[in-house]
Amino acid sequence: MLDDIDRKLLGILSANARISLKELAAEAGLSSPSTAERLRKLDERGVITGYTVDVDPRMLGYTLQAIVRVRPLPGQLHIIERMIQEMPHCVECDKVTGDDCFVARILVRNMEELDGLLDGIAERAQTSTSLVKSTSVKRRLPALLP
Amino acid sequence: MLDDIDRKLLGILSANARISLKELAAEAGLSSPSTAERLRKLDERGVITGYTVDVDPRMLGYTLQAIVRVRPLPGQLHIIERMIQEMPHCVECDKVTGDDCFVARILVRNMEELDGLLDGIAERAQTSTSLVKSTSVKRRLPALLP
DNA sequence: CTCTTTGCTGGATGATATCGACCGGAAACT
DNA sequence: AGTTTCCGGTCGATATCATCCAGCAAAGAG
Numbered sequence: 108m109l110d111d112i113d114r115k116l117l118g119i120l121s122a123n124a125r126i127s128l129k130e131l132a133a134e135a136g137l138s139s140p141s142t143a144e145r146l147r148k149l150d151e152r153g154v155i156t157g158y159t160v161d162v163d164p165r166m167l168g169y170t171l172q173a174i175v176r177v178r179p180l181p182g183q184l185h186i187i188e189r190m191i192q193e194m195p196h197c198v199e200c201d202k203v204t205g206d207d208c209f210v211a212r213i214l215v216r217n218m219e220e221l222d223g224l225l226d227g228i229a230e231r232a233q234t235s236t237s238l239v240k241s242t243s244v245k246r247r248l249p250a251l252l253p
Numbered sequence: 254m255l256d257d258i259d260r261k262l263l264g265i266l267s268a269n270a271r272i273s274l275k276e277l278a279a280e281a282g283l284s285s286p287s288t289a290e291r292l293r294k295l296d297e298r299g300v301i302t303g304y305t306v307d308v309d310p311r312m313l314g315y316t317l318q319a320i321v322r323v324r325p326l327p328g329q330l331h332i333i334e335r336m337i338q339e340m341p342h343c344v345e346c347d348k349v350t351g352d353d354c355f356v357a358r359i360l361v362r363n364m365e366e367l368d369g370l371l372d373g374i375a376e377r378a379q380t381s382t383s384l385v386k387s388t389s390v391k392r393r394l395p396a397l398l399p
Numbered sequence: 400c401t402c403t404t405t406g407c408t409g410g411a412t413g414a415t416a417t418c419g420a421c422c423g424g425a426a427a428c429t
Numbered sequence: 430a431g432t433t434t435c436c437g438g439t440c441g442a443t444a445t446c447a448t449c450c451a452g453c454a455a456a457g458a459g
Binding site: 123214 | 315
Binding site: 273274275285286289 | 414415416417418
């Protein structure tokens with residue numbers, strides 16, 4: 108599916124997506140046009156789904172990060188899902204197997220704000236909250252298999 | 254801290270970090286040089302920590318995604334943390350409060366692979382695994398406060 | 400063996416980033 | 430108030446980069 112050069116391109120881009128095409132090509136040992144063509148195809152095939160910026164939440168005033176497991180009460184699942192989606196503090200949420208239906212990552216400025224958010228859904232769901240103390244593994248690509 | 258234009262720049266970049274400076278400037282209603290200068294400062298201040306590529310794990314052969322809570326046995330915390338960090342399947346891991354010390358996001362090709370990974374740490378930690386069925390909220394920026 | 404397809408390169412051209420000079424407004428001194 | 434300084438901005442020239450095109454080589458199909 109992916110060859111060595113594709114993997115190399117993804118690796119380089121994951122470290123710096125705003126690198127110039129020329130540099131990217133040089134690091135991958137390719138010419139600019141073929142590099143551009145490979146990127147286009149990776150995009151087209153859906154391997155690359157986008158390019159984004161990483162921002163330090165603390166620099167935005169979000170000093171607290173929590174991982175919240177949400178177990179909606181019977182009949183409340185869809186409402187809860189929509190509430191989570193519309194909550195701007197939620198920066199990531201997955202629907203998972205098991206008793207906890209959702210696992211969400213929440214950013215807040217302080218405890219009061221977190222408390223307020225959880226209160227807002229308390230009537231429709233049980234929640235288990237873990238505060239993030241530190242990040243052991245910063246988001247990264249998995250091993251790129253052949 | 255951040256003004257309206259900074260927020261706009263972050264918003265645009267979070268949607269497409271490889272946009273040209275010129276387009277970025279146009280969308281933000283600014284000239285290219287001042288846009289470049291603002292990016293430089295956002296970088297310098299640590300607001301922007303990097304630019305990355307988003308990749309579809311399924312396109313890399315990772316058909317299964319799991320969120321694993323890890324509770325190391327007494328005395329095993331550091332070893333477990335290192336083992337997680339060195340596990341290429343782990344694409345994200347936070348150290349959290351509560352009984353579960355770590356919450357990790359794991360990518361695997363199939364159940365056997367997941368089983369193998371969990372077996373690998375079973376002697377040193379208890380784990381609770383939730384398989385990701387779907388993504389309710391794709392990773393995004395939180396509300397950008399003034 | 401030839402034809403076709405695919406993926407690459409190099410060079411020309413058009414687009415973009417960057418640099419320097421300059422400008423105006425706000426805050427800080429005198 | 431007047432002056433100075435600083436900050437953030439624009440504009441235009443130049444250097445750098447992305448893209449287009451023609452041509453080539455290797456691999457697979459007929």
